[in-house]
Amino acid sequence: MSKGQQTRERIIQLAAPIFNKHGYEGTALSDLMEATGLEKGGLYRHFASKQELAAEAFDFAWATAVRVRADGMDGSGNAVDRLKRMIQNFVEIRTGLVPGGCPLLNTAIDADDGNAVLRERVQKALDSWLERLAAIVKQGMKRGEIQKNADASEIAALIVSNLEGALMVSRVSRNRQAMEWAKLHLYGYLEQSVRAR
């Protein structure tokens, strides 16, 4: 990696928690300069715009979250158990993430209007999460671990909706109870309506 690339990576890592905590609009150039110790010119030598830096920072924060949530999900385990493991990771693991909470939740609404670059990254992140979960369901159906008439896209969307919504409720109420309820609810749903009998 060239020195320029190293600096670029370092800026992204330092900018990621700022954007994740304060949002795109809430992040001032001065915040980025303070976090990185660089002047405006130094920052813009590596990024064409604030939008580009925000998009790279989002990708970095999201990749970190994906890695944490996938912990223990590899391998050839039962599909339902792997879905439950991801849910457990989402609810219970709070270390190793970029500070500020789930990048998807933080950025989804922020990027909703007028920020095309960031919006595209957020949409791609959500799509790939949904596809990963749907792929596990489809594999489970092939292996006879999941009910034959299951809808992989629907199951994936229900899991993500439940978790992200519960995270929002938990953040607003400053109480993790909604996350625990979502976890237990999804476990029950997967056991009763998804797992093959």
Add this chain to the structure above:
Amino acid sequence: MSKGQQTRERIIQLAAPIFNKHGYEGTALSDLMEATGLEKGGLYRHFASKQELAAEAFDFAWATAVRVRADGMDGSGNAVDRLKRMIQNFVEIRTGLVPGGCPLLNTAIDADDGNAVLRERVQKALDSWLERLAAIVKQGMKRGEIQKNADASEIAALIVSNLEGALMVSRVSRNRQAMEWAKLHLYGYLEQSVRAR
């Protein structure tokens, strides 16, 4: 209502869609001046700060959403059916709201750090929504319409988490399917695990 109060109300109504679409940080004073036709001095004659105007605008947008979502829920209907009606209203009614989508979802993350006035309003709005739903569940338990061992707070949190999370997924993917799935999932949950048998 005095002329001053009328002007104040009009400013709140005109500011509400701006804040709801662009967020607190994304709303510039110039946007508010353009929407209301007032100069800075005119705006600050009625509100002590941008925070105060944003908080009033949120309350206005939220009150509108509450009214729309409560449509047809009054009266002495069966508790499970009233919960289903609220879910249906949330998913299906898209008119009569302040433009920009659900004020709670829009404002929850935005107000997360550093904006104490707005954060308090958002928390109050969420709490009152959860309490309204929990009260319906408790009434249903008393009347024998809902299972005796139900947890009213848990059921309320699951409904809100599902709906708000599905709304986020729908907004990011620009596809309403996740909302429809959440509705059907919650109907199934209420019929199978909540309604008294």
